[in-house]
Amino acid sequence: MANSKKIDSVAVSTFADHEVIVPPNKLKKAVVKHRGPGIDDPVSRAEQALADLSSEFSQWMEIECRRLDAARNQAKHSGLTDKNREELFRAAHDIKGQAATFGFPLIAPVAESLCRLIEHTPEPARIPLMLIDQHVDGIRAIAHKNTQGDAETTALRLAHRLRQVTNEFLLHENHDRREYIEELLGSPLADRRT
Numbered sequence: 001m002a003n004s005k006k007i008d009s010v011a012v013s014t015f016a017d018h019e020v021i022v023p024p025n026k027l028k029k030a031v032v033k034h035r036g037p038g039i040d041d042p043v044s045r046a047e048q049a050l051a052d053l054s055s056e057f058s059q060w061m062e063i064e065c066r067r068l069d070a071a072r073n074q075a076k077h078s079g080l081t082d083k084n085r086e087e088l089f090r091a092a093h094d095i096k097g098q099a100a101t102f103g104f105p106l107i108a109p110v111a112e113s114l115c116r117l118i119e120h121t122p123e124p125a126r127i128p129l130m131l132i133d134q135h136v137d138g139i140r141a142i143a144h145k146n147t148q149g150d151a152e153t154t155a156l157r158l159a160h161r162l163r164q165v166t167n168e169f170l171l172h173e174n175h176d177r178r179e180y181i182e183e184l185l186g187s188p189l190a191d192r193r194t
Contacts, residue, residue: 057102080124109159
């Protein structure tokens with residue numbers, strides 16, 4: 001049985017083998033709860049603003065896909081220079097971060113896989129352009145087929161396979177960097193069988 005007592009607004013419950021101390025919640029006084037019409041609710045305002053903009057999300061995703069495609073084409077044209085690699089990474093990273101907000105959550109895993117490919121390859125010039133093409137084309141296809149048929153199943157399979165191939169490539173490219181491989185194995189790259 002607990003023996004409870006209050007000391008200076010601190011609740012202390014004493015048990016046979018331990019005590020539970022609950023400090024006072026001084027922040028309760030700072031929070032003002034308003035109910036009723038005309039009350040400013042920033043969360044509701046943000047949700048409404050997002051809903052108002054949602055009709056433009058597919059356009060924005062298309063713009064981001066074009067940016068990624070342009071970065072890929074520049075890399076194919078003049079090689080994976082530091083500048084081209086950075087632009088390709090930035091475009092993929094932006095898509096990864098915006099995909100769910102824009103209503104395209106199935107794109108995020110493919111964009112993430114492309115980001116890891118670029119980020120963890122020690123010699124970027126060795127990245128097969130075909131693997132970059134597969135990621136970019138996959139992102140564009142998912143964006144265009146987002147709401148059609150069994151697009152979700154196909155997108156999940158595509159993301160899964162691209163992740164597999166990327167993981168195999170990265171583990172091969174980093175085979176002589178034992179400490180780095182251990183770091184990679186602690187990340188999503190660890191699942192080499194999937």
